[in-house]
Amino acid sequence: MTAISTVARWRRVLENVRDFQNLTMPQALEGLRIQHHNTQYNRRFAYTIFSLPFSYAWMNSRPEEGSDLYKALEPVNTAITGLDPSLDPVAQIGTMLEAVEKADLTLKGLIQEPELATVTGLVSELKRTVKVSMLAALLGPHGTVELSHTEWEKRLNGVTESLRDRGNEPNPRWVDLSVEPISVVTNPSDTTVSIEEVVAASHPGFQSMISAFQGQSLRPRPLEVQKQFGAQWISYVHSQWDDHYRKEIAKLQGCDFRDYQHDFFGDLGKIRNDFIHHAGVATKKSAGCRILPWFEAGEDMFLTPKMYLDVLNLWPWDYIANRPEPLKGSDRGSFKGSAPNSLLAEVEQRAASLGVPNNSVIEQALSSWMTSHPLDALDPIGSDLTQREGTMADSKIWERTDNEGFANIQRVMSNRGYFETAGRGDETDAIAAADLAAGTGTYVFPDDGDETKRFKVEELVQPPFDNKPVRILSAEAPPFGEWVEVTV
Known part of the structure; x- marks a missing residue:
């Protein structure tokens, strides 16, 4: 099986191949036909440039052999590897582009009607999802940090001007989120955020200067923007597993998705919940994690690069690639349905006042319904x-x-x-x-x-x-x- 996201990624690769060709003037292609002492070198160079996006992608992330995606793309690889500098370059490049167009048409069909899944394919795609999202989370704060660093330097440089021109207060500024690229402006609007918020969230302030004055090497102070990216990443990878891959893999294994029970996923869920529901401050639940024992109760939760690596390296890849043992000790499940919000509110208040857990309320209600509706x-x-x-x-x-x-x-x-x-x-x-x-x-x-x-x-x-x-x-x-x- 090839995931839809993988097919879409290969379509972008094919689009990049076409872009190289579109940027080339027809006269340049015709010039490759002229025979001179550098003819073969020029043709090899042109072939390499035209095929560069595909060749690198094929070399580093070739689809699983035998898959529909592999069958669709292999003719493109054959056309590229068969480019011969001794033959007509225009005709060969035309053949290559025809293979690209045919492959893209097939890939479009694979997105509309995906091929059947395999456990190996799903696990591989999940691992790639964790890695790519991890890269985005680690690099994501840099743009905000760079913006706040530039603002900090402007402030320090403005100190001299303020002293020279007494009474000259610094002008307030905002970051406008509605323009591309994101820019600093002098007037607020519904789409701006104060530059003070940006600096407070993503700049260490005088910490580095104090460190230099004292001759110390201090660990960088955690920044709010790093905390936000960490929270988003933990939530994303947890939901990818719990809401999608867990259920899809279980279907292929012929088991209930609830059978996949592992301390790692329990830890990931506890950390995710504290990020989302406890403002990123660790509770006793996160402090009690077994596989990911990162935080103490009451600690502000910032993900370090090592913690990102822990998720990748400690993820039970072998465990999810195999059929789990049936879940023992519990036969409980969820019940889908809805009820008027007013009734739900009354039930929640009554249950809370009586100290009755929600699960007990649902169980009693279902049992009562079954009793009053015999077969x-x-x-x-x-x-x-x-x-x-x-x-x-x-x-x-x-x-x-x-x-x-x-x-x-x-x-x-x-x-x-x-x-x-x-x-x-x-x-x-x-x-x-x-x-x-x-x-x-x-x-x-x-x-x-x-x-x-x-x-x-x-x-x-x-x-x-x-x-x-x-x-x-x-x-x-x-x-x-x-x-x-x-x-x-």
Whole structure:
């Protein structure tokens, strides 16, 4: 499998090859046809320049052999390695560019319809994501630091002017975020930030001067901008794993994504939470990290270069590349759904006043709902699918395979409805028949609540509880999601 981001990156490489050619005047290409004592050298030089973006990318990050991406790009490599200085240069460069255009068209299709994933490919792409984002986080503060350093020098130089011209106060300045390149301006607006904020966040002030005067070599003072980049990076790599790669790899391994349990990811989550929810000040949870024991409780959290390397080097790459052991000691999961905000607020206040955890509230609510909705109450005509009246001869049981097997369920009832099915007998059948005639029944619909895709089913065979996929009885599969026919 090749990730979409990798395909997009190779499309940019091919675009760079075209850019080199577009910058070359046709007369220069024709000039390569002229025979003289430097002809072969000039042609080799031109071939190297034209193919430089691709050749370096192919040499350093060649796609996995046998992948669709490799098959699409290999003809470009063949055309480049086959460039012969003794043959017509214009024709050969034309052949190379034709291969580039054909490859780009194929890559565009791979973005729209990606090839099937592999665990090796996903782990490799995740590692690259961690490295590239790490590079961006380490180098990112430099632009802000350079801006504040320039401002600091201007202030020191302005001291002499202020003393010479008494009463001349320094002019306030702001950084305008709406212009390119970002510039310092003399008037504030909705898109400016005070230069004082920039200096305070990204300049050590007089620390370096004090160090020089005292003849000491002090460790650089942590800067706020470094803290912000560190927080963003930790949050980014954590979400990449927890929200994307963890689930995709688990699908390929045929396991529940919750089976991937490792102290490293627990530590990463604790540090991320303290950055986001505790203003970057370590709590006891971050202080208790096992794999990443970086901070003490109450410590301001600044990532050092070594900490970035710790994440890369201590990431359990071998562990995530293999199928994990099933999670033991817990069979708990989350329940998708929503409720009115007013009700949620009341429940949260009541639970807090009683000291009841949210998990207990949800568990009690679901248990109460199951008790008040027994299966016999929802199936007044009978549970034998092959014998129940109204079941179509070609009805099938369908199971949802995407979206973690989940679908929203809606039951439409009359005023009496299925709540009165305890009576059994003819009265029950009459009530059910009246409900069906009124358009009542059981429906499934997608998470986005699109009513146009609401689909009526003959029976809800298996609700999407306890990590089980939803199963429904119907002649056709619903018009949303992915469903497969199953036999029971």
